Amino acid sequence: xxxxxxxxxxxxxxxxxxxxxxxxxxxxxxxxxxxxxxxxxxxxxxxxxxxxxxxxxxxxxxxxxxxxxxxxxxxxxxxxxxxxxxxxxxxxxxxxxxxxxxxxxxxxxxxxxxxxxxxxxxxxxxxxxxxxxxxxxxxxxxxxxxxxxxxxxxxxxxxxxxxxxxxxxxxxxxxxxxxxxxxxxxxxxxxxxxxxxxxxxxxxxxxxxxxxxxxxxxxxxxxxxxxxxxxxxxxxxxxxxxxxxx
Amino acid sequence: xxxxxxxxxxxxxxxxxxxxxxxxxxxxxxxxxxxxxxxxxxxxxxxxxxxxxxxxxxxxxxxxxxxxxxxxxxxxxxxxxxxxxxxxxxxxxxxxxxxxxxxxxxxxxxxxxxxxxxxxxxxxxxxxxxxxxxxxxxxxxxxxxxxxxxxxxxxxxxxxxxxxxxxxxxxxxxxxxxxxxxxxxxxxxxxxxxxxxxxxxxxxxxxxxxxxxxxxxxxxxxxxxxxxxxxxxxxxxxxxxxxxxxxxxxxxxxxxxxx
Numbered sequence: 336x337x338x339x340x341x342x343x344x345x346x347x348x349x350x351x352x353x354x355x356x357x358x359x360x361x362x363x364x365x366x367x368x369x370x371x372x373x374x375x376x377x378x379x380x381x382x383x384x385x386x387x388x389x390x391x392x393x394x395x396x397x398x399x400x401x402x403x404x405x406x407x408x409x410x411x412x413x414x415x416x417x418x419x420x421x422x423x424x425x426x427x428x429x430x431x432x433x434x435x436x437x438x439x440x441x442x443x444x445x446x447x448x449x450x451x452x453x454x455x456x457x458x459x460x461x462x463x464x465x466x467x468x469x470x471x472x473x474x475x476x477x478x479x480x481x482x483x484x485x486x487x488x489x490x491x492x493x494x495x496x497x498x499x500x501x502x503x504x505x506x507x508x509x510x511x512x513x514x515x516x517x518x519x520x521x522x523x524x525x526x527x528x529x530x531x532x533x534x535x536x537x538x539x540x541x542x543x544x545x546x547x548x549x550x551x552x553x554x555x556x557x558x559x560x561x562x563x564x565x566x567x568x569x570x571x572x573x574x575x576x577x578x579x580x581x
Numbered sequence: 582x583x584x585x586x587x588x589x590x591x592x593x594x595x596x597x598x599x600x601x602x603x604x605x606x607x608x609x610x611x612x613x614x615x616x617x618x619x620x621x622x623x624x625x626x627x628x629x630x631x632x633x634x635x636x637x638x639x640x641x642x643x644x645x646x647x648x649x650x651x652x653x654x655x656x657x658x659x660x661x662x663x664x665x666x667x668x669x670x671x672x673x674x675x676x677x678x679x680x681x682x683x684x685x686x687x688x689x690x691x692x693x694x695x696x697x698x699x700x701x702x703x704x705x706x707x708x709x710x711x712x713x714x715x716x717x718x719x720x721x722x723x724x725x726x727x728x729x730x731x732x733x734x735x736x737x738x739x740x741x742x743x744x745x746x747x748x749x750x751x752x753x754x755x756x757x758x759x760x761x762x763x764x765x766x767x768x769x770x771x772x773x774x775x776x777x778x779x780x781x782x783x784x785x786x787x788x789x790x791x792x793x794x795x796x797x798x799x800x801x802x803x804x805x806x807x808x809x810x811x812x813x814x815x816x817x818x819x820x821x822x823x824x825x826x827x828x829x830x831x832x833x834x835x836x837x838x839x840x
Contacts (some may be wrong), residue, residue, distance in 0.1 A: 386718055388714055388717065388718065411720045411721070411722060412720065413720075414717065414718055414719070414720040415719065415720030417718070419715070419718035419719075421711060421714065421715065421718075423711050424711075425709070425711035425712060425714060425715035426715070427712065427715065427716070427729075427730045428712065428734055429730065429733040429734045429737070430730075438729050438730075439719035439720065439721065442721060442725050442729060443719060443720040443721055443725070471810060474811075484715075487719075488719075491719060491720070
């Protein structure tokens with residue numbers, strides 16, 4: 336299988352705080368990988384290091400075999416190939432729904448307005464937000480915002496989608512609509528890397544689950560391995576704690 | 582009676598008042614616009630993320646220092662003194678002969694620029710970090726992020742402060758009479774000098790100043806509301822496929838108005 340993202344010995348420190356320690360990890364094309372773990376375990380930081388919103392302190396990241404931490408590498412072109420969905424949506428407040436999905440295509444990918452519009456509409460239909468194209472972000476609910484944010488990321492035709500706790504900031508009744516969209520995307524064969532607290536989603540949808548604890552990848556495997564027969568005591572404890580809460 | 586004299590002053594000298602008010606408005610409008618552009622440029626430059634090392638870091642540091650000095654100097658000295666220094670200084674030291682009007686516009690512009698730079702910087706800082714991150718994650722450069730995402734929001738947010746600056750400029754252009762700019766204060770002084778009726782002439786001037794500042798404030802408030810748009814997005818079911826939400830909203834408002 337083709338490795339689309341390959342991370343070797345990645346580390347990240349904030350001051351004296353070591354958030355990521357010697358992470359080795361890869362994502363194959365078409366794979367859906369969920370990263371789980373308690374808060375502060377470094378899972379969001381790992382995701383943010385992958386698209387360089389945080390600059391790694393050490394180690395290497397390869398995207399399709401290219402070293403993206405190399406000084407000569409075009410960071411912006413690389414970022415355009417990764418779709419990022421944030422916990423707090425981060426829709427552009429000054430743009431309406433349609434233009435949120437178009438502005439990146441026009442400015443970064445240099446697509447024509449017509450083409451950008453067509454692509455945006457295609458993905459807004461996927462997330463069922465095509466009726467709201469002229470709404471501004473402040474007029475939408477959390478779930479709607481997140482679905483638009485997903486459409487915005489998809490409009491860039493990314494090779495990998497990164498989800499940073501996409502449902503954590505949502506009211507419980509809105510979590511379902513976002514997860515439903517994400518399941519559909521997984522079904523389409525998109526490469527997805529999902530940091531999540533939704534154990535149901537991780538178990539049902541992902542091909543592989545990664546459990547992070549205290550800045551290291553403690554355990555990884557298929558959902559059955561992780562959820563049914565975790566090897567480590569701390570994995571077992573974490574799962575027990577989280578599943579009890581739900 | 583004073584009232585008679587006020588009326589007489591107005592009927593006799595109104596062209597002078599109007600001309601003065603016109604110059605005042607001209608200087609403050611152009612000064613506020615140029616000042617805002619200066620402020621936006623400085624704001625953008627001062628928020629460029631510092632590179633970790635290299636030549637670009639040194640250049641950026643030098644530019645930032647120069648900009649800080651500009652802001653501090655022009656905020657820390659009175660405009661009336663700046664007017665004297667720049668107008669006479671440019672004549673004596675640099676041999677540039679500016680007309681008083683041009684000098685006035687120049688002084689108000691750079692003075693406003695210094696204040697706006699700080700207002701814009703505050704506006705940029707107050708924009709949620711997520712907006713920058715989302716733009717960067719899509720692959721936008723700093724300039725693209727600023728132009729397409731951040732500055733439109735900053736401009737909306739600093740509109741009240743800009744309006745404030747505009748109102749201050751309308752009033753503060755009166756100090757330009759020291760370099761003989763024929764703005765409203767200067768004209769009023771001339772009128773008063775003709776018949777030695779200071780109270781009446783300046784009473785008229787105060788009314789004109791107030792009308793100008795009040796109108797400007799109202800217009801800006803209207804623009805703010807226009808930009809903000811409606812709170813809710815109204816979604817109509819299938820009957821009207823061709824209707825845009827804006828049309829629908831207008832139709833609804835009309836409907837409400839007709840009840």
